[in-house]
Amino acid sequence: MNRTWRAVTVDDAEAIADLLEAAEAVEPTNEHYSAEDIRDELTVPNVRLADGSVSVWDGPRLVGYAMAVPREAANPEHRMRVELAVHPEYRDVELGKQLLEWQERTAQALHAKTFPNARLELHARVYESQQWYASVLQAAGFAMARSFATMRAELEKLPPRPELPPSLRLVGYEPAYEDPTREAVNDAFSGHWGMTPYSPELWRHRMIDGPAFRPRTSFLLLTEDGEVGSFVLSAFYQAEMEVTGVREVLIAYVGTRSALRGHGVATALLAHTLVAARDQGYERAALEVDESNAHNALDIYRRCGFEVTQRVHAWVRPMP
Known part of the structure; x- marks a missing residue:
């Protein structure tokens, strides 16, 4: 299966919005994003697209992406934000595992550039409806730590x-x-x-x-x-x-x-x-x-x- 892996760019905003809407149809979060909303998120000052993001394409179709976003400060640990999404039609175990492995490597590399003397934690945000995402994270060693209403x-x-x-x-x-x-x-x-x-x-x-x-x-x-x-x-x-x-x-x-x-x-x-x-x-x-x-x-x-x-x-x- 030939898939293209490359860093996310701001020009991918519309494709990301489409992917998230496809995921929303399967596991509703009641969150909906326009391409403009996504562009705004991708240009936040501490988001590093070149070395902190990856997208996976099946021809012209975006099928998954992942990001690792350093914080501005370690307090005292470095709680790095990570996110991951895969199109429902491509949610096989292997792709989820590959994206998480990329995320782990990338987070450690970014951490070494930002707060190398602090303890590193990866923090993911998961809605209660997102069962696939939760299962992938749990298999990778994540545990639920906090709930927000x-x-x-x-x-x-x-x-x-x-x-x-x-x-x-x-x-x-x-x-x-x-x-x-x-x-x-x-x-x-x-x-x-x-x-x-x-x-x-x-x-x-x-x-x-x-x-x-x-x-x-x-x-x-x-x-x-x-x-x-x-x-x-x-x-x-x-x-x-x-x-x-x-x-x-x-x-x-x-x-x-x-x-x-x-x-x-x-x-x-x-x-x-x-x-x-x-x-x-x-x-x-x-x-x-x-x-x-x-x-x-x-x-x-x-x-x-x-x-x-x-x-x-x-x-x-x-x-x-």
């Missing part, structure tokens, strides 16, 4: 909205708040599992310059000295709506600086954002939360009208 709220059925704290000033997101918002996100998520601080470059690409970011549906609460104390940052994926027919806003980031926690600040700002999203024509909201979150985030989101609709798991393999 996707929660959704119908915006026509929101509970009563709590008042915003009078000591903080509400503003809509504007470019002038880019760095203060990044600093607040880094502070709010410091110590969270898998979190490393965002650099200005990565933050700008991952959020602010991303095609899905919706500043009109993103809000901040400022302290008296102008610091961002709490934030809700939103995104919208057109490809998702084209498939589902539902206009869904994604709450990409919601949080409060550590010094302001325990006063219902994030709950009030999230509730305000949901009402604004409803008024802007969104029908539903979604977010993702670590089910082991130490700040009772699941209960906070339930008070805002969210319920768990599916789960995604972190599968981890410590490397020798």
Whole structure:
């Protein structure tokens, strides 16, 4: 069987989107990506296509790909993100094994170039519906380490909205708040599992310059000295709506600086954002939360009208 193996390029975005949609038809994750979404992911600053990706082609057809993406920091271990997808018609054991072997070799080589003195772990993201992927990872020595809940709220059925704290000033997101918002996100998520601080470059690409970011549906609460104390940052994926027919806003980031926690600040700002999203024509909201979150985030989101609709798991393999 003659298959061509080569590095992924940005020009492969449409082929990757088609492959993921074919996989979605067999093992639904409720995630849908356009070629533009994929291009945005492939151009993230820490993604290294030349030496950190591979694609497998059967003639003109993309049948599988894999990536290994170094983190910006080791904290203290280097938790390298890996991903792998194979077209459902080509899911034989051998191809999955070959891609994982490539992934292992590549991850170790990239690790040696980035954080050679840290311990290396490979981290894969797997939806509960992705049984084939989970079985391939388990056979390669990965184990499920963490679970994250996707929660959704119908915006026509929101509970009563709590008042915003009078000591903080509400503003809509504007470019002038880019760095203060990044600093607040880094502070709010410091110590969270898998979190490393965002650099200005990565933050700008991952959020602010991303095609899905919706500043009109993103809000901040400022302290008296102008610091961002709490934030809700939103995104919208057109490809998702084209498939589902539902206009869904994604709450990409919601949080409060550590010094302001325990006063219902994030709950009030999230509730305000949901009402604004409803008024802007969104029908539903979604977010993702670590089910082991130490700040009772699941209960906070339930008070805002969210319920768990599916789960995604972190599968981890410590490397020798």
